[in-house]
Amino acid sequence: MVTLDKEQIHQIIHEPGDTNYLTHNFHPYSAKFIPQLPTYLIRSLSSQYEMILDPFCGSGTTLVEAKLLGRRSIGVDIHPLGAFMSRVKSTKIDSAHLSAAAPLLSRIKRRIESHVEHHSETGFSYPIPDFKNRDHWFQPHVLQELSIIKSSIMNEDLSPEFRDFLLLGFSSIIVYVSNQESETRYSSYKKRIPPLHTFQTYRKKISDMVRRMREFNQVASDCEVVSYNADVRKLNFLEDNTIDAIVTSPPYPNTYDYYLYHKQRMNWLDMEWEFLKEVEIGSRLKHSSLGVGIDSYMQDMQKGFEHFRRVLKPDRHLAIIIGDSIIQDDLYKGDDMVSKLSESVGFKILDHIDYDLGLASRSFNRAFRSTDKKEHIILVQNLK
Numbered sequence: 403m404v405t406l407d408k409e410q411i412h413q414i415i416h417e418p419g420d421t422n423y424l425t426h427n428f429h430p431y432s433a434k435f436i437p438q439l440p441t442y443l444i445r446s447l448s449s450q451y452e453m454i455l456d457p458f459c460g461s462g463t464t465l466v467e468a469k470l471l472g473r474r475s476i477g478v479d480i481h482p483l484g485a486f487m488s489r490v491k492s493t494k495i496d497s498a499h500l501s502a503a504a505p506l507l508s509r510i511k512r513r514i515e516s517h518v519e520h521h522s523e524t525g526f527s528y529p530i531p532d533f534k535n536r537d538h539w540f541q542p543h544v545l546q547e548l549s550i551i552k553s554s555i556m557n558e559d560l561s562p563e564f565r566d567f568l569l570l571g572f573s574s575i576i577v578y579v580s581n582q583e584s585e586t587r588y589s590s591y592k593k594r595i596p597p598l599h600t601f602q603t604y605r606k607k608i609s610d611m612v613r614r615m616r617e618f619n620q621v622a623s624d625c626e627v628v629s630y631n632a633d634v635r636k637l638n639f640l641e642d643n644t645i646d647a648i649v650t651s652p653p654y655p656n657t658y659d660y661y662l663y664h665k666q667r668m669n670w671l672d673m674e675w676e677f678l679k680e681v682e683i684g685s686r687l688k689h690s691s692l693g694v695g696i697d698s699y700m701q702d703m704q705k706g707f708e709h710f711r712r713v714l715k716p717d718r719h720l721a722i723i724i725g726d727s728i729i730q731d732d733l734y735k736g737d738d739m740v741s742k743l744s745e746s747v748g749f750k751i752l753d754h755i756d757y758d759l760g761l762a763s764r765s766f767n768r769a770f771r772s773t774d775k776k777e778h779i780i781l782v783q784n785l786k
């Protein structure tokens with residue numbers, strides 16, 4: 403019987419070492435796994451070339467680790483930006499394409515300087531996207547620089563993978579150069595951003611990403627990674643009995659609003675986000691602002707669990723990492739929630755470990771980290 407090695411897991415959680423290696427630092431995302439955790443779970447639950455599923459893949463940590471470990475993988479996330487970054491972070495890019503980054507950055511710099519000098523758009527159009535409250539969130543010179551960067555990425559003759567890579571770097575700097583206070587604080591204040599600082603931030607980011615992608619190319623396997631922007635409740639596109647292990651962490655009820663933190667980024671990337679208010683499971687919007695109770699969370703999760711049971715091969719495992727939550731002053735324990743869900747679909751719980759919440763994910767949210775709530779790793783088996 404497979405069990406969780408408690409000593410090793412405690413070691414991983416308390417002293418993980420570098421959690422930002424290779425492509426893991428490409429883009430901020432709330433409550434990312436520390437990569438060492440999915441690595442341990444993937445190794446324990448699967449063999450080379452087997453198929454791993456992360457049905458709440460978020461920023462793609464499990465997928466990157468699966469690729470590094472020589473497993474095939476599928477990621478699913480309702481968040482368009484999550485699915486996008488999962489794909490970019492786990493896709494190798496030809497070295498020749500990466501070499502095009504430096505000259506491209508020089509051309510962008512010239513375009514920005516020429517634009518500032520002539521106050522015109524000589525021979526090049528820089529459409530500034532139009533979205534609600536745009537001028538509240540971005541200062542005029544930042545808007546211009548971002549527009550020139552975005553237009554350059556879109557109008558240059560680039561491979562689709564490299565274009566997406568450049569767009570992800572672009573997305574990663576948006577909150578920093580906007581008036582949004584921080585990654586998880588959606589209030590605004592006017593930051594001091596000198597001219598060209600937006601471009602310089604982008605150049606630094608892309609240079610770092612290029613270096614990291616070259617390393618990733620060297621060490622990652624060629625196993626396929628597919629990421630879907632889809633709803634966990636509607637996984638009908640995945641076939642029965644095709645997955646060798648599921649390694650995942652669902653949204654913890656009433657903890658985050660994934661749609662909200664990345665709203666400005668999605669405005670720039672032409673991604674829809676309004677629909678997320680409706681379909682994001684466990685959001686603070688639903689549980690804190692709209693007063694939705696835990697039952698709705700459990701019903702949504704149960705639909706996901708029914709698919710997990712169906713797609714997972716007989717006798718194989720699901721490892722799920724979930725935190726305790728508070729909704730309207732009531733505490734909901736993560737292990738109880740998973741027990742109920744497992745029981746309802748016929749999964750057998752094999753093992754469980756808990757520790758202080760926030761240790762195994764890299765949260766930006768201090769309030770989230772400093773509670774007494776626990777986080778749980780629960781191992782279940784698909785006995786058919």
Ligand SMILES: C[S@@+](CC[C@H](N)C(=O)[O-])C[C@H]1O[C@@H](n2cnc3c(N)ncnc32)[C@H](O)[C@@H]1O
Nearest residue numbers: 434435458460461463480481633634653682683
């Ligand atoms: C705890 S995060 C996962 C973080 C991930 N482990 C990582 O390392 O980045 C939970 C994810 O569930 C996603 N999610 C919320 N509702 C969903 C739904 N209905 N279907 C699929 N994913 C959903 C959120 O967008 C979020 O990315």
